[in-house]
Structures are given as structure tokens and as C-alpha cells.
Amino acid sequence: MELAVVDALARWVHVMGVVVWVGHNWANVVQTPRYLRRLPAEAEAVVPGIAMAASKREHGIFRYASLVVLASGLFMLAYRGLVLDALSLRGDAAPLGLGVWLGLTMVANLWFVLWPHQKKVLGFIPASAEERLRCTRVTFLSSRTNTILSIPALFFMTMGAHGHALF
Amino acid sequence: MQLRLPHDSLRGTLCAAAVLTLILFALARVLVASGL
Numbered sequence: 001m002e003l004a005v006v007d008a009l010a011r012w013v014h015v016m017g018v019v020v021w022v023g024h025n026w027a028n029v030v031q032t033p034r035y036l037r038r039l040p041a042e043a044e045a046v047v048p049g050i051a052m053a054a055s056k057r058e059h060g061i062f063r064y065a066s067l068v069v070l071a072s073g074l075f076m077l078a079y080r081g082l083v084l085d086a087l088s089l090r091g092d093a094a095p096l097g098l099g100v101w102l103g104l105t106m107v108a109n110l111w112f113v114l115w116p117h118q119k120k121v122l123g124f125i126p127a128s129a130e131e132r133l134r135c136t137r138v139t140f141l142s143s144r145t146n147t148i149l150s151i152p153a154l155f156f157m158t159m160g161a162h163g164h165a166l167f
Numbered sequence: 168m169q170l171r172l173p174h175d176s177l178r179g180t181l182c183a184a185a186v187l188t189l190i191l192f193a194l195a196r197v198l199v200a201s202g203l
Contacts, residue, residue: 094198098191144180151184152191166192167199 004165011158019154055122063115066107073103086160095167096160102153106146114142 077083077100085093086100117135120127127135159166 089198091202095195098195147180148184152188155188
């Protein structure tokens, strides 16, 4: 195997490692302190309300983070004049374009499949017990789908820019 | 007894991701080679 191929694959592993590692840090540095700060002295009396507020904030943060990723990604494509080439999977932009389509699918899955059902599961909007149970299955599959898609998405995002030896 | 769904495992997730990555990788190589 060419060393350039190993180098390209190392970049994919590198970014995935960063996601796991820094994701852990961010969960502790950003998520935990911000949510715990909402707890009042007599937390037990108002636990349901606190849990709901913390849950809404947590889901809001990751939902809107997806839009930050989408906007910054589209900006980088536009800056390089690659939007149409990537979206139409044209020539050398095809690998990156596949990553873009995977990313767009993940954003759509999050906002249009997971979120409408998650609202019911978490009790943000009223729903019957049966409906909430049905929605848990949808949110599970939707979430798992995005986890699966994230791995090839990271591959094509990184390889599209740095993995020419592979293609 | 714990209900364990077919896809409810890290191994299943990683296998699905690996298969999808390989299929799309082959597609990407074809697209780049064709130069369309």
C-alpha cells in the first residue's frame, strides 16, 4: 500500500478520534456545568421542571449545532466554488460530494425525522403513552441511522479534501 | 429478560457503517474515473 494512502486513511482515523475525544471534553465542559447551573437549592420540589428545561436546552444545542455545521460547510464549498460540482458528484468533487450528501441526509434526518418524534418521547408536547412508545422506536432508528451515516460522512469529508491518493 | 433488537449493538452499527463506506467508496472511484 502506498504511504500516501496510509496518510489519507490516517486523517480519517485522526478526525474520528478527535470527535470521540473532544466530544467527551465538550460534554463535560459545556454540557454538565451549563445544565447543573439551573438547579435550585431545593431541587427535588421542582425536579420535573428542571429536567424538562435541561433536556430542552441539551436537545436545542445539538440540533442547532447541526445547522452551524451545515452553514459552515456550505460556506467552505461556496468559497471554493464547489457547491454545484460537489452536489452533482462531478469528477474530482465526487468524493467530497458524497460526504456533503451524507451530511445533508443527517441534518434532514435530525430535523424532520428525529425531532418531531423526540418532542413526544421527551414530553415537550403532549402525546399518549402508546404514541410515545411508538416514537421511541422511530427516534432510536433515526439516531442509530445518523451514527452509521456519520462514519462514511467523515470519511468522504476528509478524503474529499485530502485523500486524492485513494481515488 | 432484556429485549435486544437486531440493530441494537455497537458491532452492528460499525458493520453497517463499514459496508456503506465501502459501497460509496467504490461509487466514488467510478465517478472520479469516469470524469463525468
